[in-house]
Amino acid sequence: MLKIDAINVSYGHAKVLHDVSLEIRQGEMGFIIGRNGAGKTTLLKSIIGLLTPWSGSILFQGQAVVGLSPERLSLAGIRYVGQEKKVFASLTVRENLEIAAYACQEPVEKAIDRITGFYPKMKKFLDTKAGLLSGGQRQILLVGRALVGTPKLLLIDEPTQGLAAIVIEDINDIMSDLKQQVSALIVEQNLAMVNRLADRVFVLKEGKIVSEIDDKSMMSDTRKLEDYV
Amino acid sequence: MNSILADGSPGKRSSDGERYPALSDRHGWVSYVFIAAGFLALVPILSTHRVTDFMIFCIFALSFDVLYGFMGRLSFGHILYLGTGAYAAGLFIRYVDKNPVAAILLGVAAAVATGMIIGPIVVRTTGACFALINLAFNQVGFFLVLSPLREFTNGEDGLGIHAAQIGFFNTSSPSVMFWFVFACLLAVFYLLRQLTRSPYGLMVRCINENESRVRFLGYNTFFYKWVTFVIASGVAGLAGTLTTLNYKYVNPNVMDVHSNVGVIFACLIGGAGNLYGALLGGVIYMIISNTLPRYIQSWEMFLGISLLLIVFKFRQGVWGYLGDLWSYYQRKREQGKS
Numbered sequence: 001m002l003k004i005d006a007i008n009v010s011y012g013h014a015k016v017l018h019d020v021s022l023e024i025r026q027g028e029m030g031f032i033i034g035r036n037g038a039g040k041t042t043l044l045k046s047i048i049g050l051l052t053p054w055s056g057s058i059l060f061q062g063q064a065v066v067g068l069s070p071e072r073l074s075l076a077g078i079r080y081v082g083q084e085k086k087v088f089a090s091l092t093v094r095e096n097l098e099i100a101a102y103a104c105q106e107p108v109e110k111a112i113d114r115i116t117g118f119y120p121k122m123k124k125f126l127d128t129k130a131g132l133l134s135g136g137q138r139q140i141l142l143v144g145r146a147l148v149g150t151p152k153l154l155l156i157d158e159p160t161q162g163l164a165a166i167v168i169e170d171i172n173d174i175m176s177d178l179k180q181q182v183s184a185l186i187v188e189q190n191l192a193m194v195n196r197l198a199d200r201v202f203v204l205k206e207g208k209i210v211s212e213i214d215d216k217s218m219m220s221d222t223r224k225l226e227d228y229v
Numbered sequence: 230m231n232s233i234l235a236d237g238s239p240g241k242r243s244s245d246g247e248r249y250p251a252l253s254d255r256h257g258w259v260s261y262v263f264i265a266a267g268f269l270a271l272v273p274i275l276s277t278h279r280v281t282d283f284m285i286f287c288i289f290a291l292s293f294d295v296l297y298g299f300m301g302r303l304s305f306g307h308i309l310y311l312g313t314g315a316y317a318a319g320l321f322i323r324y325v326d327k328n329p330v331a332a333i334l335l336g337v338a339a340a341v342a343t344g345m346i347i348g349p350i351v352v353r354t355t356g357a358c359f360a361l362i363n364l365a366f367n368q369v370g371f372f373l374v375l376s377p378l379r380e381f382t383n384g385e386d387g388l389g390i391h392a393a394q395i396g397f398f399n400t401s402s403p404s405v406m407f408w409f410v411f412a413c414l415l416a417v418f419y420l421l422r423q424l425t426r427s428p429y430g431l432m433v434r435c436i437n438e439n440e441s442r443v444r445f446l447g448y449n450t451f452f453y454k455w456v457t458f459v460i461a462s463g464v465a466g467l468a469g470t471l472t473t474l475n476y477k478y479v480n481p482n483v484m485d486v487h488s489n490v491g492v493i494f495a496c497l498i499g500g501a502g503n504l505y506g507a508l509l510g511g512v513i514y515m516i517i518s519n520t521l522p523r524y525i526q527s528w529e530m531f532l533g534i535s536l537l538l539i540v541f542k543f544r545q546g547v548w549g550y551l552g553d554l555w556s557y558y559q560r561k562r563e564q565g566k567s
Contacts, residue, residue, distance in 0.1 A: 048445070069444065070441070070444040070445050071444045071445075071446075071447050071448055071449055071450075074444070074445055074446060074447035075447045079445070080445050086439055086442060088434075088435050088438050088439065088442070089438065090434065090438060091431065091434070091435070091438075095431055098428065098431065099428070099431055099432060099435055099443075099446060100446050102428050102432070103446045103447035103448055104447065145446070149447075
């Protein structure tokens with residue numbers, strides 16, 4: 001699904017990612033963990049086209065995606081949810097979903113039914129201005145908006161950051177429902193979520209992948225994972 | 230891209246494209262009655278010709294509001310398109326044919342064409358860059374009609390325009406011009422209202438909020454910004470052709486960069502991002518600029534003070550303030566009922 005091969009990314013003269021390689025297979029949920037400043041967000045931004053690696057390659061379904069615009073990547077099936085939780089604040093929740101549905105040419109009501117199927121509580125605030133939602137509701141709306149159409153790969157940056165435990169549980173449930181339906185690469189510090197959902201964990205340290213874990217028993221050893229975050 | 234235009238049928242949107250509930254779809258026809266009644270009520274107070282002038286300015290303010298209020302792009306050179314429409318119509322009547330309807334169509338087409346050519350350059354930019362590039366193009370247009378094209382435009386002396394009468398459409402009659410401009414204003418308002426409430430309008434508002442997020446959803450925002458720019462140019466061009474027909478005269482003042490200030494003021498006073506606000510702001514600005522000079526020598530100072538008031542006290546403009554009052558009144562009424 002996604003294959004990153006030895007990419008190097010810099011901000012000006014500051015090199016942030018060093019020969020980063022990873023692979024996410026069809027239906028797999030990969031997590032990137034690491035300390036602040038390790039380059040996790042930079043890696044996602046490089047995949048979505050916000051940053052251009054100066055060497056290496058990124059292949060999505062066998063096609064090189066470096067240099068493609070965000071809209072082309074989105075139409076190809078890569079959806080990005082940033083950590084800023086920025087919804088279209090002046091629009092209602094329904095309109096936020098509508099605007100995504102028009103882009104994918106998915107019937108609006110079908111899209112809304114599908115998304116509220118993942119998270120039925122959303123029905124209650126469909127006509128609420130998105131700017132009035134809580135942080136957790138915004139995050140769920142953003143994930144829901146990314147699921148409109150037929151996404152093939154979700155890139156999510158710190159979905160549970162700063163959220164209440166009850167909302168984290170909701171997000172965990174939504175992501176569990178999505179398992180096997182869509183591939184995902186998620187930056188996350190919440191090790192309980194990693195433990196529950198991850199098929200593969202990449203440990204990023206100082207811009208390098210220092211460890212790749214695909215053994216469930218190792219992932220459940222949160223004490224060991226804690227050393228990395 | 231196609232789907233949003235195809236699905237953009239009027240009335241399909243589930244919620245109001247504007248901020249205030251007072252004049253939503255349910256009361257759509259009421260708003261037209263209010264607008265019509267408002268302008269008709271001004272006729273006995275001012276004069277037919279003056280109110281026609283007000284309405285033309287309101288059409289221009291509506292075009293600017295699409296660009297600034299809805300798409301969030303502040304242009305310091307939007308009057309270029311008004312001037313283009315005015316000169317295209319004027320030159321057509323002077324040198325080609327005296328048919329005013331053909332002149333209007335040509336004026337709008339010229340403004341649209343200018344917007345289509347300049348659009349791809351300016352819509353790539355935002356903020357101060359967008360405002361100043363537009364200003365630069367405006368300045369180029371101003372000097373073109375002033376100097377290199379003076380053989381045709383008569384330079385700063387301008388051109389007298391005398392259109393022929395086509396059926397009942399006699400541009401020399403103030404009352405005919407009044408009703409024609411009145412119909413144009415209502416038509417422009419109706420079309421822009423439908424446009425801003427359509428999925429296309431929704432997308433333009435999203436571009437205003439966060440363009441990169443819109444791109445992440447899969448939209449080619451450049452195309453939509455360009456289309457919006459061209460629509461705003463075309464409507465401004467219509468205002469320009471009507472200015473020429475109303476004054477029967479066109480000179481470089483219709484393209485003067487300083488005149489951009491007026492339309493920016495109008496949108497800010499009325500409340501940007503709301504077509505009713507643009508109309509209200511247009512009328513208020515015209516009343517101020519037509520009345521105050523009689524009593525106060527430095528009347529522009531009053532405009533400056535009102536702008537300061539708007540910035541610090543009424544950020545949503547007069548319409549926004551009225552909307553807040555309306556919401557407050559409704560809340561009180563509901564509380565009273567309960």
